Amino acid sequence: MSTIPQTVLDQLELQAIELPSWAFGNSGTRFKVFGTPGTPRDPYEKIADAAQVNAYTKLAPTVALHIPWDKVDDYDDLRAHAEGLGVSLGTINSNTFQDDDYKFGALTHEDPAVRQKAIDHHFECIDIMHATGSRDLKVWLAEGSNYPGQADLRGRQDRLHESLATIYDRLGDEQRLVLEYKFFEPAFYHTDVPDWGTSYAQVAALGDKAMVCLDTGHHAPGTNIEFIVMQLLRLGKLGSFDFNSRFYADDDLIVGAADPYQLFRILYEVARGGGLNHPDVAFMLDQCHNVEDKIPGQIRSVLNVQEMTARALLVDTDALRAAQVSGDVLEANRIFMDAFYTDVRPALAEWRESRGLAADPMTAFAGSGYLAKIAEERVGGVQAGWGA
Numbered sequence: 001m002s003t004i005p006q007t008v009l010d011q012l013e014l015q016a017i018e019l020p021s022w023a024f025g026n027s028g029t030r031f032k033v034f035g036t037p038g039t040p041r042d043p044y045e046k047i048a049d050a051a052q053v054n055a056y057t058k059l060a061p062t063v064a065l066h067i068p069w070d071k072v073d074d075y076d077d078l079r080a081h082a083e084g085l086g087v088s089l090g091t092i093n094s095n096t097f098q099d100d101d102y103k104f105g106a107l108t109h110e111d112p113a114v115r116q117k118a119i120d121h122h123f124e125c126i127d128i129m130h131a132t133g134s135r136d137l138k139v140w141l142a143e144g145s146n147y148p149g150q151a152d153l154r155g156r157q158d159r160l161h162e163s164l165a166t167i168y169d170r171l172g173d174e175q176r177l178v179l180e181y182k183f184f185e186p187a188f189y190h191t192d193v194p195d196w197g198t199s200y201a202q203v204a205a206l207g208d209k210a211m212v213c214l215d216t217g218h219h220a221p222g223t224n225i226e227f228i229v230m231q232l233l234r235l236g237k238l239g240s241f242d243f244n245s246r247f248y249a250d251d252d253l254i255v256g257a258a259d260p261y262q263l264f265r266i267l268y269e270v271a272r273g274g275g276l277n278h279p280d281v282a283f284m285l286d287q288c289h290n291v292e293d294k295i296p297g298q299i300r301s302v303l304n305v306q307e308m309t310a311r312a313l314l315v316d317t318d319a320l321r322a323a324q325v326s327g328d329v330l331e332a333n334r335i336f337m338d339a340f341y342t343d344v345r346p347a348l349a350e351w352r353e354s355r356g357l358a359a360d361p362m363t364a365f366a367g368s369g370y371l372a373k374i375a376e377e378r379v380g381g382v383q384a385g386w387g388a
Contacts, residue, residue, distance in 0.1 A: 164202060179212060196231070
């Protein structure tokens with residue numbers, strides 16, 4: 001394992017990537033939701049599928065829930081179910097984008113009654129967090145307008161602050177509010193939280209328990225995402241990642257599929273800024289598997305994050321800094337690129353075996369028979385999401 005020093009392996013052993021429950025259910029395009037044999041029928045089966053990813057990788061010890069998609073009668077029982085499978089329940093994601101009342105906004109709506117309905121939903125999410133032991137309440141808002149003049153842009157920001165402040169005040173001492181941003185969709189003229197700056201401005205006004213969530217797919221083409229990562233870490237406000245890939249917009253594809261080098265650059269800045277394996281910077285996947293099997297898709301993603309983290313940690317930071325200070329542009333870039341081009345896969349395979357894992361988790365899972373088993377046992381599952 002000459003390509004990966006023990007100091008890097010020690011860091012990799014600490015890595016944890018949260019899985020989204022909704023990634024294990026049916027999803028699709030705007031025009032068709034494609035069913036998959038063995039689709040989970042309830043949150044219990046989603047968690048069982050997520051536990052398979054952790055069993056083969058030891059990288060995914062927590063599962064995020066989405067409310068109301070993952071509502072159950074007994075959250076203590078759901079928590080015990082997860083722990084019995086070797087995982088725990090993580091982030092609670094709110095949903096204010098699938099109700100007719102929210103057509104023109106939820107936390108930003110002109111009608112106080114609609115805003116209160118959305119706030120009450122977040123109160124329910126906080127109650128669930130107490131039951132599940134979750135720390136983070138993640139808020140993503142599908143709010144904005146389609147035409148100039150349609151909405152009072154400043155008024156909506158004021159109402160958003162008031163709504164978020166009300167929710168924030170309900171948080172427990174150890175809980176956090178994490179505000180996600182997205183530069184467009186479903187609103188096309190303006191979005192109420194379109195960028196990291198708006199999210200930062202809103203959470204900074206709330207307090208220390210409010211952070212920014214950075215979804216790697218929620219940026220315009222050409223955006224320097226690693227610069228945003230650096231800045232949020234520098235400001236102490238990067239609360240979590242939603243890792244996925246994009247070719248055109250919010251494509252929610254397997255991590256690293258579109259641009260592995262970008263993933264490497266992001267993870268380098270995470271390590272450079274002290275965010276790697278930091279308790280206050282959560283790693284999570286956010287994907288929709290439209291044409292591929294769900295569990296292998298999640299396995300591939302967490303392995304891609306692990307691989308690019310290893311490469312990022314191989315950057316010779318002392319030599320890189322010396323080249324930067326001396327103004328040696330080509331040498332600095334060479335050092336950076338050498339780490340990126342290092343093939344760490346054989347060493348990672350050997351390291352997995354030394355820890356009692358399969359060298360190739362994808363092949364091991366494929367041979368386990370789990371997909372055939374759930375296809376036979378589960379009939380009629382549509383859980384997870386869009387249209388669920």
